[in-house]
Amino acid sequence: MLVYTLLIHCPDRKGLIYNITQVVFQHDLNIISNGEFVDKENNYFFMRAEISGEDIAPAQLEADLRNTLPPEAKISLLPQQKKKIVILVTKEHHCLGDLLLREQYNDLNASILAVIGNYNTLQPLAEKFGVPFHEVSHDAKTREEHDQEIQAIIQQYDPDYVVLAKYMRVLNPGFVEQFPNRIINIHHSFLPAFIGANPYRQAYERGVKIIGATAHFVNSDLDEGPIIAQNVIQVNHTQSARDMAQAGRDVEKIVLAQALKLVFADKVFVNRNKTIIFY
Amino acid sequence: MLVYTLLIHCPDRKGLIYNITQVVFQHDLNIISNGEFVDKENNYFFMRAEISGEDIAPAQLEADLRNTLPPEAKISLLPQQKKKIVILVTKEHHCLGDLLLREQYNDLNASILAVIGNYNTLQPLAEKFGVPFHEVSHDAKTREEHDQEIQAIIQQYDPDYVVLAKYMRVLNPGFVEQFPNRIINIHHSFLPAFIGANPYRQAYERGVKIIGATAHFVNSDLDEGPIIAQNVIQVNHTQSARDMAQAGRDVEKIVLAQALKLVFADKVFVNRNKTIIFY
Amino acid sequence: MLVYTLLIHCPDRKGLIYNITQVVFQHDLNIISNGEFVDKENNYFFMRAEISGEDIAPAQLEADLRNTLPPEAKISLLPQQKKKIVILVTKEHHCLGDLLLREQYNDLNASILAVIGNYNTLQPLAEKFGVPFHEVSHDAKTREEHDQEIQAIIQQYDPDYVVLAKYMRVLNPGFVEQFPNRIINIHHSFLPAFIGANPYRQAYERGVKIIGATAHFVNSDLDEGPIIAQNVIQVNHTQSARDMAQAGRDVEKIVLAQALKLVFADKVFVNRNKTIIFY
């Protein structure tokens, strides 16, 4: 029994689900899970289905679907399999360590092909788990040069996704455009937000009672792409800025893993600057 | 433009969505929101759609759907409108007060037709909001007599749902069977659970760090029906059993309101002893 | 048996707790609860104790404490009793309704002396609970004139605290300075923060997964004083901006009540721009 994930998005119109499911039925396939969402403001249709059958002809199925759908339709027909990823890091270990452990024990739904760091701090950690580590120092390089060097290494691995696991540098737009909706970042979040250097210090001085983490796609500004997952943890005045940062690390690693789980299961559409998630 | 909610559940088979959406398409109707879920273990199909059109003929639509579906199919075609409810209470005010305020400000999606209490403690509260209150004391009555008296009052209002807003008596099976999947209860929940009298006292003595609330349908045992919503609140050792009960009341009222919101929007199916919720 | 809350804050030095508890011991009083916190960065000492005895002479006790403490010490000796409050509102009912219900059922630890609104929208709600309502329209008035009119009404009630329960206007610094650490506000909070008009719309367009609420003292900028309590609620892409605002109202009313409970129990110190809370 084969299982594929079918993703479709296109302008909405009457009869879309009927048209799509007719094609699936004619191919003698089962729909074992299905969800649709219409963005009414923009009149846009999103659909995610898991379809199974003894025999699936993806190219023919996609062609038949294309025939029945509006010309702008985006159709993806994906075999259910592990994604391939490359991870970028700087010096903090908590997200990388968590992802390496999850991959090791089949809890990530992805293969970590390589880790790239602008420092070599985390090289021993990656290598402990048998994952190649590339140090690409930014010393004495322009931002473009540095990005291109990293990009060259990534391309050699041809990953499905690039995960920024506390990679503390801003990527150039040129880099980001190479991987549309395929770069995922994690960062701390506060209520209220603190702009500028040392946000944990600012959060401490303001006496926040909650700190959070946001996992999102990187499409332009580092901290501004479509949000995939968020969560928070409670803190109090007895905790120093350092304690708060430590609490923040726990929520960061869990939120990043939750977001990746959704993305790697092909459950996340990007719709303008937000996500549509079929939980 | 009319909008109806269409609810279908039946044994799963190939082509169901196609069959259903074909009928909808033939009636020249739009599907403005749609979700399906297949319980794979029991091979059962659940679908919720919101359909709209200039002109909807519900009886004809339902007949045409029935023709195309398995004979066991349950089909509901519901106009989107406020539900009618009757609320049962004992002495605690927090859930009733919250529901009366929400109804008053159109934040409940329901009309509260009446409140019935086995004490008259909350009569002034109900009447403050112009809602009729019936005191039905259980004094000197068997459980059956008391239940029947309450049932008679409920039937006179013909509500869509009966809400137990901290009604502290167990209902007879005979009563419950009159309202299948139409009685909703709220109760506190603990990790771990505490059996027997005064659970807050037990929770206090065990030093729990979290207390919760569960809203669920009542189909048999008072605290055992399909769960609709749950949430928790953190507590600590400085709080007395009384403080914990007070914290518990806050989470109870919010969880009850969240559950009712889902039920009144026809988003909740009951599937054996659990719920399927189209959030 | 009398019970007082003793609050002390002053520059830290060796022997402070010893000096203070010696005075309490010499007065033959019991310490039934006690907490100290030292802000090490600023070398500042905070202490909250509940003391009880057959016979307490507050003036003498305070004088004896002052003798043993640094001259800058702030000492408060407060009988444990309900606070008196005045509530300011605009048009939203959820926080006011919740506070009126809590007061009615002795769940607020305060008496609501009056409600003041810049519209009369909530007059029927306040009066339903027997609380006087004053409409003070801002029409055709400068901000100073409007504030002074409100201030005059407040002073006539001589409250311990002023609660802004969704009062949607900015108060002048002159107003705020009249009530240092005695005005409490509630507002929604987002991760990330959204500046400018219609933040729920912005949050919706960004697809946030969490919305929160912050209760804080108002000492200068409306949304910038020391934070007392915060909490969040999860949302998703199926919710409209209006749904998110509704979810936000639930968390706002609970967070405001939690914050007031802490403040009214004299558990909250203000230390620069943050709070020290003895939970």
Add this chain to the structure above:
Amino acid sequence: MLVYTLLIHCPDRKGLIYNITQVVFQHDLNIISNGEFVDKENNYFFMRAEISGEDIAPAQLEADLRNTLPPEAKISLLPQQKKKIVILVTKEHHCLGDLLLREQYNDLNASILAVIGNYNTLQPLAEKFGVPFHEVSHDAKTREEHDQEIQAIIQQYDPDYVVLAKYMRVLNPGFVEQFPNRIINIHHSFLPAFIGANPYRQAYERGVKIIGATAHFVNSDLDEGPIIAQNVIQVNHTQSARDMAQAGRDVEKIVLAQALKLVFADKVFVNRNKTIIFY
């Protein structure tokens, strides 16, 4: 500058804090953090202080404190340093992996001296981090024999605490009594609780919306000792029993780490069957 943590608990009486802080003052020491709690029901006093000074004479300080306190008083004067721990595991990796990573990066406040497993499944993981692993199979042994074998290995390391990181066997009372308030366990928790085999399966069938984890001391029954920390995670009907178990693992590892952090900082007293925690 030396820093010690001072822990005292004894029957309550007037003047205790005064008596204790007098001794500390006479030793010319600073109290840099302090908390007291009185269990009023049992009239019992708990105090935790961090004291610092150029020169601390622990034996003399403890003797002087003992002279001023009731004879039943328990006094501990602990240098602030890393704890030594031994971890017991079965086959699940998530808690062990998380603890190994934290220790490696100085985020645990403890040294992991050894890991003992009743299977060798996690031997490669422990050894990856340079920690000795002992397999002690329970095959063909009585429970007592197996426990004694493990106990012999533990004693050879002389740890401060024994951590059960998903050790799936019940320990004999004789074993537990060797380490009073020094064995910490983590287990999943549900609302409501599910007794018997395969609780995730039962939780799935009941359609729970929340699953939790509880970290606690083991003093008698495996799942019944004083609770140190608890937390929860939201789940829904689309998740299988296996998905719920996976979600449960994330909350288990975070709750265990939070509990250990509190215990290893000497912030947790055991008071009958609950904990007093100085956060």
